[in-house]
Amino acid sequence: MEKRMIHLDETDLAILELLQEDARITNVALANQLKMAPSAMLERVRKLEEKGVVKGYSAAIDPLAVNRELLVFIFIKTKDSFANDKSARALAAIPQVMEVHHIAGDDCYLVKARLSGPMELMEMKRSKFSKIPNIISMRTTIVLETVKESSHISIEK
Template identity: 25%
Template sequence: MMDKVDFAILRQLQDDGRLTNVDLSERIHLSPSPCLRRVKKLEAETVITGYRATLDREKVGLGMTVFVDVSLENHKDQTSLQFEESIIAMPNVLSCFVVSGQSDYRLEVVVHNLKEYEAILRTIQTLPFVKDIHSNFAIRAVKTDAPLPIQEAQS
């Protein structure tokens, strides 16, 4: 069970994952040793799943984002498992969600250009059990990489 201090730690680390333990402990008004213990506990419990730099997609040459809706021929467990394993192995696929509605999956794909997307699309088309694919090209990003809106549960 997390308390208000844990949530304060998480909010601070979402804002700046490079905070030193001393800086973090000062911001949440806790001494460094208990602060570090709490962070280690949150990591061990996989509440904190990792730390990474957030990159500007345009500046690293991945300025094209495509949302791809994929429908499968059937919904058997093995079908979904094979599809998901293939998608997980594709580095240009940033996220994959099982969705309700007309499609079974929604993928977020980043590429350098249309030619590169075409190659990825061909790969997706050749995956077993893929029935239908619809692509939506992002025109402009309005909001990305926002921190999770976490807060302590109200009693």
């Protein structure tokens, strides 16, 4: 993964903060809050999108409303070499898997998944994870209570 430096000025950072608070904010409302012309704001947001700084817009959905009450983190060890991401791609293709992180330490990957309950967890492990040939071991942590969960990135100016 190639690191790239993108220069962001204070206005860009302010735009990003406002978009994180409310991705549905209108261009006019953004412009008003930052005391800019709507056309200039539209151009700024478009450039942030083109540069890949703004990767997309999404809705935060209550997991209970869609029967996804069980939150689990699964530590996975594989036989993959560090340069091979075949297992990571296979894990990422599983619909219930929300995140796959290549990690340092005893394990290779940390997977976050949302499920309806323990039976779906067992089924996912049996029917999906068991088909990934390089998995050596798995350790599952079940979340009892979530104190904080956020996709917001702290933006320092």
